[in-house]
Amino acid sequence: MTTLPADHFDADSTTDEVLDGLDLNGRNVVITGTSSGLGIETARALSARGAHVVGVVRNIDKARAALAEAGASEVDLYEADLASLESVRAFTDRYVADGHDRIDVLIANAGIMACPQGSTTDGFELQFGTNHLGHFLLINRLLSLLLNAKAARVVMLSSSGHRFGDVSLDDPNFERTPYDAWMAYGRAKTANVLFAVELDRRYRSQGLRATAVHPGGIVTDLGRHLTDETINALIEARSGAEIKWKNVQQGAATSVWAGFVADADAVGGRYCEDCAVAPVIDDVAHTPGVMGYALDPDTAAGLWTLSEHLVGETFSAGEIQLR
Template sequence: MTQFHAKSTTDDVLASVDLTGKRILVTGVSAGLGVETARSLAAHGADVVGAARDLAKAEGATAEVREAAAAGGGSFELIELDLASLASVRAAADKLVADGRTFDVIITNAGVMAAPFGKTVDGFETQFGTNHLGHFTFVNRIASLIKEGGRLVSLASSGHRFSNVDLDDPNFDRGDYDPWIAYGRAKTANILFAVEFDRRHKDRGIRGVALHPGGIHTELGRHLSPGDLEALVERINAAAKESGAETFEFKSIPQGAATSVWAAVVANADAVGGRYCEDCHVADLVEGEGVRAGVRAYALDAETAKALWAKSEEMVGERF
């Protein structure tokens, strides 16, 4: 089997893959990774459903996806989904359930990063509410549509190392808000959600996998000034130098989306189920400061994953 790596692109990963007849849902298709993920899948014959908060923006951003679908024998359609509003999340899920068509893969790609303190429509801290609770509710409401042998691909981040989840104070009600800690908590939650989803659904042959796409210049960084980004990269590289790790390099968008499509349709399901992946492979468990690669043990902890699920149900007022 071909070994892919950090510099592999979506086209490399899908080079010999025919996705005709596969139906795949991708959230966050109005920019960056979401657009490229949808494009590459549709180009190989998949029927892709893209979800976005701003349909007009997504319509413009996905012209290349429609072209790729037409050329590759796939199809592309859009649905409206605002992850920061449970009413929107439920409406989108209800429409898909009423429609009844099944999915082979769901890729939860949408998200926000290092946002200033704020709250979603439902009063959740913005990053935890959008990145985790919105997807948690949406995916669980449409879980019955995932075919046997299907997958949930949850986009997380190496930023999970900034913090474990805090189930006692998920909304920063104590007032100690830090945008990077909040991002870390939300991204750890994205991994833990995949872990528990995998445990609950693997009897049906449905697997959950989380991944880090890599550092990429996308709209995800909209809350950062150029100075913030430079400072962050400097900090990362100083720590890397100390620990003997490689210095940080940005990926291109096709390189960043490669791990998503690899985990979705190329990787062996048993190899990636319940795991965290990066650079088109399953990541190693790591501890220690300055280490960017790998996954922290707390992000894969089965008991924390169960506790997060229960807390999330309590917060959104639904049992799954």
């Protein structure tokens, strides 16, 4: 069966429609956050087409039960808590020691949203530390396996919430800035885009491409921290703009589209939504689109340097160098 052209899909497309006709046998895929919502659907859709899928989760028992219910019990599971650098390091060491020699697609799906102020195990602001730094460390420590694939892709799940704020290279942990749950989420989601921009710039000549995606508005466990106060703040921040809701099959579609269907040169270093590359905008009320600051190459390079400093490791061509 011949698949439809990549530009045929839109906001209503589902994972099964996007992947229709694809044979993914022999493809090695790593997905973080496969215990609920979009992660489960992404893992199900890819494993159903023959991909060998590894899920990285905080709670293996919860993930195993949820995947089995979704018909994806063949997904292999590893434990890691993105809010702990020690846990991320333990996972990557274990994954390599188990003999995995190649990753074709890595989908950074896990995340938290608009939570009360808190800190990771290592003392970083919780949303920045979990959504960005945890993935930054995990992906870089597996970089040699991505490069071994010769034509690998990294898909970072960002959000339209990146419009709530640019990253702060001077105050990433809100030590001098009054904490706001949505601002912190916005900074973390902008960081996800900027990480994809710099990762793509550094390694596209070696065949590794990276992109960021906005899945859309989906009711999942991601919203578990929302309160009446934060919901009202969200409505106010959006200036009354209506949210177009998706189901999980539609929400996960852009992730698999960017990872397996879209042209690598089209999506590399870009931000995608509704199964398309999003336009660059300068008005937070405009949709679809990505704010220009989220694609700024100088900020992306600065964030990379800051992130290496914060996690205590530098990365070059897949080699880990301890500071």
